[in-house]
Amino acid sequence: MFHVFGFFMLVRAVAVGETLVLMEKFDFEKMLRAVEKYRVTYMPVSPPLVVALAKSEVAGKYDLSSLEYLGCGGAPLGKEVSERFAARFPNVDIGQGYGLTETGGGAARHIGQDECKHYGSVGRLAENMEARIVDPVTGEALPPGQKGELWLRGPTVMKGYVGDDEATAATLDSEGWLKTGDLCYFDSDGFLYIVDRLKELIKYKAYQVPPAELEHLLQSHPDIADVAVIPYPDEEAGQIPMAYVVRKPGSNITEAQVMDFIAKQVAPYKKIRRVAFINSIPKSPAGKILRRELVNHALSGVSSRL
Structure with missing residues (x-):
């Protein structure tokens, strides 16, 4: 409930008089049982949970027919995952949204079924919200289609960080x-x-x-249950993309197969050049990948398993 997304979902449920099903601690299969038992219609989720629902064989053991809508936020949700989920659950809409604690919750979101079909997008701006895309180097405003x-x-939007004028000045400009x-x-x-995050x-x-x-x-690979990509230091290139991969049960996918799968779909500079297989991807309670833990693990050179 500490996360702005979870907090506002709680406020929403109270405001519109919904029945709210809370789990003391998250467990994927217990969540599926709760959906079946209480005929849950709406769930706030993070992208890793959408991936799990789209791929998990366990999900097929439960009656999830009551589900109508998933509200997704906390991290980017890829178009490929959305399409795979839609193929498996054609009667469930995924509405994405975007916001920060600093914006007091949602700054953009999907409204209605038609907007939910814009897979990969987090929707349009919320009421009374202004936005601009800025070149992070020059500060120049950029037109539609350009990344910044x-x-x-x-x-x-917040007034600032309490007791931290330096952080406030770095985050909010004079306007x-x-x-x-x-x-x-x-x-x-x-x-x-x-x-993505600029710093990542x-x-x-x-x-x-x-x-x-x-x-x-x-x-989107059928043999991969979960994945995280991190920078790995390289003398010639500075950094190279490294993938930590969780295999699906029974899969024997290899490092070469992972790299080849990506190489066929991206420009040469985006290729995965190093792969490690682990049991699970470390994540925060909000579902965000803890990349720093993986970077430290990669740089430690130890064979310990996560």
Whole structure:
């Protein structure tokens, strides 16, 4: 409930008089049982849960026919995963949204079934919210279709961080624009797409590689249960993309097969150049990948298993 997404879902349920089913601690199969038992119609989820529902054989053992809508946020959800989920659950809409604690919750979201079909997008801007896409180097405002840092301004944006003037000055400019730190773009219809966190971009030679883009592609592979991509230091390139992969039960997918799968779909500078197989991807309670843990593990050179 500490996360702004979870908190607002709680407030929403109370405000409209819904019955709210709470789990003391998250467990995937217990969640499926709860959906079946209480005939849950709506669930707030993070992208890893959408991946699990789209791929898991366990999900097929439960009656999930009551589900009508998943509200997804907390991290980017790839088009490939959305399409796979839609193929398995054709009667369940996924509505994506985007927001920060600093924006007082949602800054963009899907409204209605038609907008939910814009897979990969987090929808259009919320009421009274302004946005601009800014070149992170020059500060120049960019047109639709070009990627840059998302800046937001509106009545729900915070006044600043309590007791931290330095952080406030670095995040809010003099005109009230909040620098989100997210690499994004708008399409010509006003739909917002989140590419990745600027600080998580992998610097390969003179190029920037978004880990989330590679993760979305790998999540579409039938032998991969979960994945995370991190930067790995390289003397020649500076950094190279490295994938931590969780195999599906019974899968024997190899390092070469993982790299070849990506190489066929991306530009040469985006190729996965190192692969490690682990039991699970470390994540925060909100479902975000804890990349720093994986980076530390990769650099430790130990054979310990996560």
